[in-house]
Amino acid sequence: MMNNRLIYGVAGLAFAIAVGTLLYWRQRTPEPPQAVPTSPVAEVAPPPAAASVPAEPAIRHPIDAQGSDAAAGASAPATPERADAAIRSALVELLGQPAVLKFLQVDGFARRVVATVDNLARPHAAPRLWPVNPSAGRFTVEPGAGGGSVIAAANGARYAAFTAFVESVDTARAVALYVRLYSLFQQAYQELGYPRGYFNDRLVDVIDHLLQTPEPAGPLAVVLTEVKGPVQPARPWVRYEFADPALEARSAGQKMLLRLAPQQRQSLKAKLAEIRAQITQAPGMR
Numbered sequence: 001m002m003n004n005r006l007i008y009g010v011a012g013l014a015f016a017i018a019v020g021t022l023l024y025w026r027q028r029t030p031e032p033p034q035a036v037p038t039s040p041v042a043e044v045a046p047p048p049a050a051a052s053v054p055a056e057p058a059i060r061h062p063i064d065a066q067g068s069d070a071a072a073g074a075s076a077p078a079t080p081e082r083a084d085a086a087i088r089s090a091l092v093e094l095l096g097q098p099a100v101l102k103f104l105q106v107d108g109f110a111r112r113v114v115a116t117v118d119n120l121a122r123p124h125a126a127p128r129l130w131p132v133n134p135s136a137g138r139f140t141v142e143p144g145a146g147g148g149s150v151i152a153a154a155n156g157a158r159y160a161a162f163t164a165f166v167e168s169v170d171t172a173r174a175v176a177l178y179v180r181l182y183s184l185f186q187q188a189y190q191e192l193g194y195p196r197g198y199f200n201d202r203l204v205d206v207i208d209h210l211l212q213t214p215e216p217a218g219p220l221a222v223v224l225t226e227v228k229g230p231v232q233p234a235r236p237w238v239r240y241e242f243a244d245p246a247l248e249a250r251s252a253g254q255k256m257l258l259r260l261a262p263q264q265r266q267s268l269k270a271k272l273a274e275i276r277a278q279i280t281q282a283p284g285m286r
Contacts, residue, residue: 061200061280063182083110083184090177095169103165105131110181110188114199118192120253121209135159139237139259141222148243150219156261163264166271175278200279206253207276211269213254220247220258 088106095104105112112131119125127134135158144150178185189199221243227233242248247258257265 057196057198059198059201061204062198063179063200080108084108087181087184090181094173094177099165103132103162105133110184111192114185114189114192117199117203117206118189120256121206121251123252125252125256132162135162138235139240141240142219144219144221148221149223149240150221151259153219153261155259156264159260159264163260163267167267169271171271171274171278175275178279204276204280207272209251210253210257210272211276213250213257213265213269214247215262215265216247216258220244 084107087109091100091104100106109131112129115129116125116131137158140152140155141149142152186199189197222240223243225239225241233239
């Protein structure tokens with residue numbers, strides 16, 4: 001089944017390339033005029049127009065590169081190991097060692113964050129790429145009032161510690177860290193397959209997408225998908241899907257939020273809105 005994850009973000013750097021042309025002027029010494037038969041002068045076709053180069057996508061929520069790593073007094077670490085060490089130190093300073101060990105996957109943290117953020121608005125977000133540890137326990141259901149199964153009210157207890165952890169994060173300090181480590185996340189986003197992409201724009205878009213998660217009334221009905229064949233899965237609880245096709249068709253991130261208790265979902269959406277407000281006008285942003 002699904003869990004939720006801590007969402008941090010960062011932005012990147014856009015660039016432009018200027019193209020010019022060189023004109024060659026040739027002169028000849030005039031010769032005495034000679035009587036020569038006139039002949040039509042062949043028209044020279046103009047050279048083919050150069051293939052148009054796609055314009056760089058407009059950056060909507062920029063971060064000032066000089067106000068990020070340079071403001072911190074250090075440049076981006078050159079290797080993944082140094083990057084992980086820098087991020088680990090910053091996260092421990094922000095969250096404390098116990099919280100980092102309990103909730104976060106720090107190895108390859110920048111790559112995990114950008115991959116997960118990018119996937120939250122898509123149909124699937126692979127757990128192996130999460131920057132957070134999966135919640136303990138298993139997904140639970142209970143009988144619904146009209147028959148069938150619904151998400152158990154007690155299922156929200158699995159996410160209580162994580163929700164409290166997210167609520168406790170100082171948003172202003174988290175955004176300041178986000179800006180300071182900007183280049184690491186942007187580089188990871190480009191390496192993910194978006195060489196012309198700007199991660200902060202993607203982060204804002206994904207947050208907006210998550211904030212559009214509906215607030216359904218009452219427990220949500222789920223069904224256990226059928227497995228054909230003699231071999232049954234060792235963890236059947238991961239095969240539950242929403243009974244409502246419209247809900248099941250939603251993105252991975254929205255379905256994660258839908259599986260939370262209503263108050264947990266509203267709390268995380270409030271934190272996301274708070275983060276969005278600050279990453280679109282954070283110090284170091286133009």
